[in-house]
Amino acid sequence: MAPETAMVELTFSPLPAHVRTARLIATAVARRGGVEETLLDEVRLAVGEACSRAVEAHRQQCPEEPVRVELRDGADRFEVVVTDRVPDDDPAGSGVPGTPVDLVELNGDLNLGFAVIAGLADDVDIASTPSGVEITMSWPVKKD
Amino acid sequence: MDLKVNDYTTDDDLTVINVEGEIDVYTAPKLREKLIDLVNKGKYHLLVDMEKVEFLDSTGLGVLVGGLKRVRAHDGSLELVCTQERILKIFRITGLTKVFGIFDSVDDAREHRKKQK
Numbered sequence: 001m002a003p004e005t006a007m008v009e010l011t012f013s014p015l016p017a018h019v020r021t022a023r024l025i026a027t028a029v030a031r032r033g034g035v036e037e038t039l040l041d042e043v044r045l046a047v048g049e050a051c052s053r054a055v056e057a058h059r060q061q062c063p064e065e066p067v068r069v070e071l072r073d074g075a076d077r078f079e080v081v082v083t084d085r086v087p088d089d090d091p092a093g094s095g096v097p098g099t100p101v102d103l104v105e106l107n108g109d110l111n112l113g114f115a116v117i118a119g120l121a122d123d124v125d126i127a128s129t130p131s132g133v134e135i136t137m138s139w140p141v142k143k144d
Numbered sequence: 145m146d147l148k149v150n151d152y153t154t155d156d157d158l159t160v161i162n163v164e165g166e167i168d169v170y171t172a173p174k175l176r177e178k179l180i181d182l183v184n185k186g187k188y189h190l191l192v193d194m195e196k197v198e199f200l201d202s203t204g205l206g207v208l209v210g211g212l213k214r215v216r217a218h219d220g221s222l223e224l225v226c227t228q229e230r231i232l233k234i235f236r237i238t239g240l241t242k243v244f245g246i247f248d249s250v251d252d253a254r255e256h257r258k259k260q261k
Contacts, residue, residue: 016170023199041230048201052169112202112238119237 006033006073011066014058022069023048026080033073034141042120043080043139049113049120050082050135057086057133077123079138086132147171149178158257159187160250164196167204175204179211179222188220191253200231205238212243225250 008029012018026047027040035043047069054067065085072079118124121137148164159182167175182190190211194200212222223245226232235241247253 016168019169020166044199045201045234048168048199052201052203055169112205115238116202116234 004075008071008073010069010071012069014055014063014065014067016052016055018067019048019051019055022051022067026069026071029071029073030078030139033078034143035078035139036142039122039139043078046117046120046137047080047082049117050080050137053113053135054082054084054086054133057084061086074141075143076141077138078141079136082135082137084132084134087130147174149175151178151182153187154254156254156257158189158191158254161190161192162196163192163194166199167197167207168199168201169203172203172207176207176210179207179214183211183214183218183220188215188218189257190215190220190222191247191250192222192224193250194224194226194231195228197226197228197231200234202234202238205234205240208244209240221245223247223253225253 008025010022010025012022023044027044030040030043031037051067051069058065058067062085068081068083070079070081070083072081114126117135117137122139123137125136127134127136146165147167149161151159151161153159161178161182163175165171179190192208192211208222208224215222225247226235227248232241232246235244235246245253245256247256
């Protein structure tokens with residue numbers, strides 16, 4: 001009997017090139033899990049945004065530590081959790097200690113990533129903990 | 145996927161930048177370098193053709209905004225060609241549809257530019 005929630009877990013070195021890999025895997029798991037085709041673009045983009053932020057935070061603070069992505073295929077929701085290991089990182093701030101410099105350089109002071117995540121994910125929770133930042137996003141699924 | 149970035153300048157002094165592929169945290173620096181290079185060469189009126197862009201994230205948006213700031217410092221312009229709904233949606237979410245002129249085609253953008261003169 002299949003478990004009620006199936007999970008795919010991905011860890012990757014904090015390299016920008018791997019963000020695309022994470023996007024592709026998340027989209028594939030979402031599709032298999034029953035997320036509607038019309039929402040897959042949103043999954044792909046939101047996961048990419050969360051992973052980009054984590055990668056840049058790691059590159060500045062702990063380049064040896066991998067970024068972790070959990071993809072949970074539940075009965076009603078497809079949930080993605082992107083976790084970084086950068087303590088005291090301010091996920092919504094910019095221009096403060098702990099802010100990833102490269103992303104600031106590319107993004108300016110706009111902090112558009114969180115605006116995109118908030119605009120795309122059906123449900124979002126951002127938790128800043130002493131061990132890092134955890135971004136949880138989810139979308140509805142339709143099971144046959 | 146690699147990002148392809150090519151440009152040409154029209155006879156009305158508009159530099160069209162054709163972008164093809166995925167613009168994300170990995171590839172966006174290439175677009176940023178192109179925009180900086182063009183501004184350094186005195187090209188202050190830019191039109192970024194995004195019809196062949198398959199993916200755009202906030203890093204790409206940031207690069208476009210950075211380019212806009214650079215050309216505006218020289219009284220220039222940076223506008224976009226984009227008809228893809230999935231790309232336009234990102235501009236809408238972030239409110240950047242109010243910042244960039246977005247046209248259906250290069251010809252439309254050039255026509256609009258002529259009327260502005």
